[in-house]
Amino acid sequence: MMESTRTNKRRSWLLAGLVLLQTLVLAGIAVSYYAVGWFGQEIRVKTVPVDPRDLLYGDYVTLSYDISRLxxxxxxxxxxAPERGEPIYVVLKPGADGLAQAVGAYRTKPAVQPGEIALRGSVNYNSPDSIRVKYGVEKYYVPEGTGKSLEEKADRLVVRMKVAPWGQAKIEQLEDRT
Structure with missing residues (x-):
């Protein structure tokens, strides 16, 4: 009888530990998203959007950045250079116009100078002419019905985003440069 009580207590502690671990993992995922906004450094990047539609989420703009083609x-x-799917860190520095420009690319996170940011991405395509990079911020959801107006001013848009010290980015806002 004493043996079954110990076994039941052990199972209860194990179950409680698993529930706690799952809760911590989910909280960690949520906190990591918000941590980019809390600790991230702001940059501005020139874009070229396209306006598709998602059945579940509504209108969104697909963004392509100047810094996506290196x-x-x-x-x-x-x-x-790394092959498709491999991680890459692109070092960005503001240009004279205030827009971020790529100044280097690395396989591992490099030490950056003051005013520079290392943005983490993955190689989408690698050729002798260019290295194409995806940063995970290529979709931006907009209020329904506003996607077309953004498409019309595609050549004037700038994305304001924050980049965390570990390289993760989060879009803050789309701006019109005019």
């Missing part, structure tokens, strides 16, 4: 000369590490 010159292979920006690759700063020895050896070949």
């Amino acid at each position: 010159d292979p000369g920006l690759w700063k590490e020895a050896g070949p």
